[in-house]
Amino acid sequence: MLGFLVAATVLLEAVSATSLGVVSTEGGMVEGKNIRLGSQRHMDVFKGIPFAGVPGRFEKPSRHPGWDGILKATDFRDRCLQLTVLLNDVYGSEDCLYLNIWVPHINSVATNLPVMVWIFGGGFLAGASFGANFLDNYLYSGQEIADRGNVIVVTLGYRVGSLGFLSTGDAGLPGNYGLWDQQAAIAWVHRNIRSFGGDPSNITLFGESAGGASVNFQILTPHNKGFIKRAISQSGVAICPWAVNKNPRKFAEEVALKVNCPTDHNMAKCLKMTDPKALTLAGTINMSGSPDAPLVYNLVLSPVIDGDFLPDDPSELFHNAANVDYMAGANDMDGHIFTGLDVPSVNSGLIDTPIDEVKRLLASLTKEKGTLGSENAFSTYTLDWGSKPSRETVKKTVVAIETDYLFLIPTQAALYLHASKAGTGRTFSYLFSEPNRLGGIVTPFPSWLGADHADDLQYVFGKPFSTPLGYWPSHRAVSGYMIAYWTNFAKTGNPNTGNLSVPASWPAFTSNGHQFLEINSKMDSSYVQQKLRFRYVNFWTSVLPNLPTVYSE
Template sequence: MTILAKLILLIFCTVPIYSIQTPSDPIVQLPNGKIRGLNHGSYFSFESIPYAEPPIGENRFEPPKPFTGNWSDIRDATKSPPKCMQWDQYLFKEDLLDGQEDCLTINIYTPSIGGNKKYPVVVLIHGGAFMFGTADQSGHDYLMKRQDTVVVKMNYRLGPLGFLSTGDDVISGNFGLKDQLLALEWTKANVAAFNGDPESITAFGFSAGAASVHLQMMNKNFEKIAKRAVSLSGTSFCDWVIMKNPARRAIALAKHLDCPTETSSSIKLCLKKKKAADIVRAVSKLQNIGYNPAIVFGPVIESKTVSNAFLSEHPENIIKSGKSAQIPWLASYSKDDGGYNAAELMQQDSNGKEMIEILNDRWNELAPVNLFFENSVDENQLDAYSNSLREKYLGNKRFSAENYKLVQNMYTDLLFANGVRNAWKLHKQYTNSPVYAYVFDSPAPLGIGQMISRRFDISFGTVHGDDFFLMFKSPVPVPFSKTQVVQSETFLNMVGEFNANGTLQFADCKFRENNANTNGFYVMEIKPNSCETSNFENML
């Protein structure tokens, strides 16, 4: 296997009772029993702690149930958790199936155990398009080695097992989001056993994890769990987040698995009897080019008949009505975020022809699905809207490798920038809690664009994750440039200070608060060797 091939394959790709510790064998007492973790020298880890009953058998396609098991022996919490079963974009092989259905666990990393010291807590919700990913995909070492912080990471259900919905109260959907909420509640109740401060929790997410954090904020009671929130490159206003007409996807999946589709109950009964692997493998039948659409199953607005729904109205209405959580929120995007979705178009076939050429003949067919505006544009207007986008970004140019950057700009605006800006605008108009904003414009030498395109002869700009992986370690072991070393340290100081004290600053640049009582809208621009906060009211 070549070095390049190896590199590509590495990518992402109740109240506690008491705590005791010995230097080499940290042990924590939880209500369920004792657990043993690992001593890493500068911090302790406790992994694969169950927070919910296994979502298998009759629990499949149901809201999570709090874990009620007990153990008398000391439970081993030193092993990394398995992935939740998924169709993983980053396996780089024909069969993308990975993980297992019994997967609802939580990881905790703490600077110390025992004593009276309490640390602020960062709860990270991983990304992965609601389709793939795992608690382990983003390393915590940077924060643990530089900040006095407890880091919590969780697994939650993904793809059809986490987000299938029949659009009614039979298969309500949003199971992955309900898993996240239960994990957050577990953290609030138990993190003190790990020297975490349950009154100082920051919810932190990137990409689909960022949108998840924003969706958690749509519940007013979230104020009782988290004191601050961070969303990098994703909000609930991005078109790829809220799925429209989810029953259509549920029926399509059922048909591929030879299930009856006359009623939602018949779909559910049949799918509960199917192998989880067969359900997840069927994702490929609902994609059209490569791993597109990247999100086949995602969050939905649940039926009014669903009891204890996670989301029963659109986030826009929730924010306007004042029912969202009023906590400080930092939201951002990268200048070329769309490279994550667009870079696949630069993959070459055996003849050296780029996938982007396919769009010339199939644009009106593929654009609404792959760019997710079928969720926001009336069906009879889809062709007209597709054509207007092509004209706006390409003029009379063809889809080609030479014009790729124009296409990437379109993807950035439609999939990330517009959704983040719209969320900024709504929070600024209707909430009194602080909203902070930045745009990151500092390309990484090697990023998601190169990985997904499988090409290293293209500069994709500042792509999805170029800021996040300065804070949480990327699965790809790429050394930082000198600029990135400085930026990483600055970002970590920013996160640590925000998490501990609620103040927000990047190097010498102070973030300006935006809310309903301020004039203008202030956005920080972060570049390779500078940062500047300016009034960007026109961005909204």
């Protein structure tokens, strides 16, 4: 009898399996894969839906011509052509403008759900819509967010490296092709997501690092009017020092010389005819840094002010985001991965980091203000040192300097600009501080390491739930908190209000209060604070800019 009941239950579940089936889109019919997640919980997963045609070399994307029959959207498509990790070869394809969609069905077929669109990071040089993977476990699988938050998750591909961001600084090669790809995907989602059970009037962008900056660019450009309701930038905004290249011509000429193209008025024409793999290889960057030449200055394949996608400096475009709800934050040691390349001694527990290296790093980051800038910076960062700072204090200070300069201060400045220009848009600020899981266990991760760059990704995408053996209960706690805040925000514009309960009520960031939430596994209501690193924010945004400029490129 028991066997009969089990069989009947399985049969009923199969008959009532909640699925969209074949979906009609502007390009044609698509069919994904339906998976059962639990009683009355199913999900349709669509992988590799084209949102644009194969892009022309150094051209904006165009609409996909469409297809006949039913497109089986069951496998991720190639990443865009890019350098390998060792920067000595390339992989991927120019045919790469595809997106992936996770649609949860809880009790009934999804209708009118909020939509969260993910933009991956990777320094505008690398990355893919599905992220790193190990044994079919993809970092950017939207399954946990979609299932737990009852939202649709979309991840998209875009051109990176030379093919996505090379620019001659004029009409020959205006640049920003990767940003136009992202914009084409957002527009496609706006036009088509209703067929997948989504609400086109409630689209939230979210992204990390270069993806976080991209999210910011997408709400600042005038080309997305009416498409985006909310946005989340994790460890990256449009005003980060690495996010805009103010002198793209210099690097374009370097690339041209590497591929035997002239650097005169024929440069753009020649580059367009050059082998794409050779172009990608020529767009490599120097990954070594030093206190005198920090790695950040090598990140030159990035967006440009082109007079079209970005009609002005990003800091002047925040009025375009006045009615977009915006949430942004950084990790408390976001700069560690870069500091390890610029000042390698920070990762050695056995040797001191010379004070001279701290001074040289600050001199590099404030070089346009000369000696006065570096002296002011040094006194700001050593105010609490006392006469004999410990080895750990000095190392933590160096990490704080790069964290502030690269991520935290620009994020605070962007939040302030958003709040000061806000119409209906609300502003929320956070600091993520869950310690790195490898701190003190694996070299080069010191025992005092907080949240390093990209440490937040595993929690936002619910890895402690999907791969539980790799995590402790505390990691599942912080992952649950982040998914709750992120999806509540996507639903309502308020991270506290939605289907999921949260451990602390997160107040909005205002131009005079500067409230923020610190997020980690131990958090409670006392983790609501204000004026994050105010002394340092004041130095970088007020004191330093007002010193006389003695040097410029």
